Amino acid sequence: MERRTIFPGWGLPVLLVMPQLALTAVFFLWPAGQAIWSSMTRADPFGIRTTFVGLENFADLFSDPLYLDSAGRTVVFCAAVSAISLLLALALATAADREIRGRALYRFMLIWPYAVAPAISAVLWILLLHPQIGLVGHWLNRIGIVWDYKLNGTQAMLMVILASAWKQISYNFIFLLAGLQSIPKSIVEAARLDGAKGFFRFRTIILPLLMPTVFFLVIVNLVYAAFETFPTVLALTQGGPGKATETLVVKVYRDGVINLDVGSSSAQSVVLMAAVIVLTAVQFRFLGKRGGE
Amino acid sequence: MATLVIENLRKSFGPVAVLHGVDLALASGEMLVIVGASGCGKSTLLRLVAGLDAPTSGRIVLDGRDVARLDPSARDIAMVFQNYALYPHMSVFDNMAYGLRIRGLAKPDIERRVHEAADILGLRPLLTRKPRQLSGGQRQRVAMGRAIVREPKLFLFDEPLSNLDATLRVQMRAEIRRLQRRMGVTSLYVTHDQVEAMTLGDRLLVLHQGVPVQLATPMEVFGRPANTYVAGFIGAPAMNFLPATLASQGTAARFADGTIQRFADGRRAGADGHKLTIGIRPEHVEFEPGGQNFQVDLVEPLGSETVLIGRLASGQLISVKVAGAGPRDETLMVSFPASAFHVFDGTTGLRIDPVVN
Ligand SMILES: Nc1ncnc2c1ncn2[C@@H]1O[C@H](COP(=O)(O)OP(=O)(O)O)[C@@H](O)[C@H]1O
Ligand SMILES: [Mg+2]
Numbered sequence: 001m002e003r004r005t006i007f008p009g010w011g012l013p014v015l016l017v018m019p020q021l022a023l024t025a026v027f028f029l030w031p032a033g034q035a036i037w038s039s040m041t042r043a044d045p046f047g048i049r050t051t052f053v054g055l056e057n058f059a060d061l062f063s064d065p066l067y068l069d070s071a072g073r074t075v076v077f078c079a080a081v082s083a084i085s086l087l088l089a090l091a092l093a094t095a096a097d098r099e100i101r102g103r104a105l106y107r108f109m110l111i112w113p114y115a116v117a118p119a120i121s122a123v124l125w126i127l128l129l130h131p132q133i134g135l136v137g138h139w140l141n142r143i144g145i146v147w148d149y150k151l152n153g154t155q156a157m158l159m160v161i162l163a164s165a166w167k168q169i170s171y172n173f174i175f176l177l178a179g180l181q182s183i184p185k186s187i188v189e190a191a192r193l194d195g196a197k198g199f200f201r202f203r204t205i206i207l208p209l210l211m212p213t214v215f216f217l218v219i220v221n222l223v224y225a226a227f228e229t230f231p232t233v234l235a236l237t238q239g240g241p242g243k244a245t246e247t248l249v250v251k252v253y254r255d256g257v258i259n260l261d262v263g264s265s266s267a268q269s270v271v272l273m274a275a276v277i278v279l280t281a282v283q284f285r286f287l288g289k290r291g292g293e
Numbered sequence: 294m295a296t297l298v299i300e301n302l303r304k305s306f307g308p309v310a311v312l313h314g315v316d317l318a319l320a321s322g323e324m325l326v327i328v329g330a331s332g333c334g335k336s337t338l339l340r341l342v343a344g345l346d347a348p349t350s351g352r353i354v355l356d357g358r359d360v361a362r363l364d365p366s367a368r369d370i371a372m373v374f375q376n377y378a379l380y381p382h383m384s385v386f387d388n389m390a391y392g393l394r395i396r397g398l399a400k401p402d403i404e405r406r407v408h409e410a411a412d413i414l415g416l417r418p419l420l421t422r423k424p425r426q427l428s429g430g431q432r433q434r435v436a437m438g439r440a441i442v443r444e445p446k447l448f449l450f451d452e453p454l455s456n457l458d459a460t461l462r463v464q465m466r467a468e469i470r471r472l473q474r475r476m477g478v479t480s481l482y483v484t485h486d487q488v489e490a491m492t493l494g495d496r497l498l499v500l501h502q503g504v505p506v507q508l509a510t511p512m513e514v515f516g517r518p519a520n521t522y523v524a525g526f527i528g529a530p531a532m533n534f535l536p537a538t539l540a541s542q543g544t545a546a547r548f549a550d551g552t553i554q555r556f557a558d559g560r561r562a563g564a565d566g567h568k569l570t571i572g573i574r575p576e577h578v579e580f581e582p583g584g585q586n587f588q589v590d591l592v593e594p595l596g597s598e599t600v601l602i603g604r605l606a607s608g609q610l611i612s613v614k615v616a617g618a619g620p621r622d623e624t625l626m627v628s629f630p631a632s633a634f635h636v637f638d639g640t641t642g643l644r645i646d647p648v649v650n
Binding site for chain 1: 343344345364365366370371372374375376378379380381382391392395396439443
């Protein structure tokens with residue numbers, strides 16, 4: 001059943017929608033428009049004059065090996081963060097879906113990390129993984145594994161992946177748990193009576209029914225990993241050592257804010273914006289179609 | 294085909310006792326219907342037998358083997374759920390084949406069995422559909438099909454018809470009975486619907502708040518209800534109950550208005566003055582000049598019969614069922630023939646049969 005309220009005239013509807021439209025305009029449309037404009041300009045070395053250069057910044061970008069490296073790194077980073085945090089969250093949600101003692105506390109503890117600010121979570125990870133003062137880092141070096149994320153790029157990458165994945169587990173957990181709980185118990189029970197056990201039952205019954213949630217989360221996680229991990233990476237490694245952990249957002253920041261190459265930086269953010277729009281469109285189409293079935 | 298014996302089966306959820314010791318024995322191929330009001334523990338009983346919940350105590354012996362502690366998958370039992378519980382992401386064929394694949398049957402065997410079941414249930418043209426593309430009745434059939442392809446030792450039905458509309462329910466009721474007879478699979482059928490209870494089973498178990506009250510053939514449950522609960526639950530409209538006391542050395546009942554009626558079937562044990570409840574079915578109430586005044590409040594015409602609901606002079610509410618359209622009068626004279634009395638203890642509600650000399 002559809003419930004619809006019909007407002008007479010235009011005045012009230014416009015008034016009610018205004019705050020949202022104003023926010024969107026100020027915090028999205030305006031800066032996005034500026035980014036698009038400045039992505040097509042180039043400043044002289046002293047920043048005094050800017051000239052319109054059309055799509056030249058984009059052409060430069062896609063022929064720049066450093067940019068392509070960063071893009072490849074970002075793909076690996078996003079895939080790893082999404083995969084790790086989704087798999088762990090799925091395992092935890094499956095456990096929380098059971099009838100266990102202290103379930104409420106267990107769930108509460110799992111939702112907690114979501115409320116921790118990125119900078120604080122970064123400090124936690126440093127206290128764990130620092131080669132000299134970190135609990136785990138120090139122990140690794142003691143047992144003979146050379147661990148120093150400030151010198152070893154792979155280790156640094158591993159650390160930012162872990163820290164970023166950890167922060168997203170709570171979010172995934174909440175959605176996956178809700179997804180699991182919306183699967184009718186009797187369907188799982190029918191499968192039990194049919195003789196399906198353990199992982200087989202999970203793979204053939206539960207996972208297929210959870211797929212819409214998983215798909216939604218994959219998109220959300222990719223977007224998260226691509227954009228919202230910026231403070232985590234900045235606090236942990238600042239994109240280093242070298243450029244080992246410099247993902248595309250970090251590069252946008254470094255090129256634009258530190259190196260003041262506004263034209264290229266804007267072009268990069270326009271590319272990223274396009275990527276998000278594509279991902280979101282895919283998600284809407286897929287989920288929209290499923291909902292309409 | 295298998296026998297099922299349940300001994301002193303109990304179940305509590307924490308401090309709440311839901312089943313208080315159920316005993317049952319089903320012959321091979323028998324269909325037993327369990328009937329009771331909503332919340333009396335019917336589903337709980339089925340879930341214990343299926344292995345979906347663990348009993349607090351008691352034994353469930355299927356074909357000579359105690360299965361009470363076994364995993365459901367090891368029991369070889371199929372269940373038809375109230376909401377069908379079809380796998381929404383699988384085709385009708387796959388829904389039925391799922392359990393067979395797990396049992397490791399060869400592909401041609403699976404196909405043969407599924408097609409056989411589909412033919413019996415008229416599902417052949419629907420095999421490639423998904424559950425959401427089926428009507429309620431068709432889903433019900435698929436749920437049945439999923440149970441019968443397995444050729445299990447025992448069928449469990451948990452109110453399988455309660456989500457269907459009335460016409461379909463009547464049709465599926467007959468079909469379930471035919472199918473069960475034909476396959477000869479021992480079955481437990483749970484319902485709160487008394488028409489299903491009367492028509493489907495070889496025997497009927499009436500469950501009241503987790504306590505089995507009567508286990509007998511449907512006609513016996515109807516004809517000789519074990520207590521006032523069963524008497525009021527089976528039969529529509531419900532049996533009328535009149536307060537009375539034992540009189541004339543146990544050979545008669547004295548009603549509230551002072552009238553005394555002799556029992557038609559013999560003397561009851563007990564002292565005169567002992568409290569009784571006399572039950573009489575609405576269809577047994579007779580119209581008789583010189584009987585008690587009956588003030589009609591409500592007339593429910595059902596076509597072939599009519600139910601009159603009203604009050605006696607004492608203010609007691611009773612219902613009367615008559616064939617055809619029934620009288621139009623607002624006040625009638627009714628009497629209660631002693632031959633139709635069901636005599637119950639006024640305090641415990643238990644049936645009191647005549648003393649055999
Ligand atoms: N998992 C459970 N936890 C606690 N109480 C339950 C549970 N399952 C059923 N009950 C209680 O047991 C009683 C019987 O339930 P059920 O067997 O579903 O009744 P029925 O199927 O006869 O309507 C109800 O009072 C219900 O609240
Ligand atoms: Mg029930």
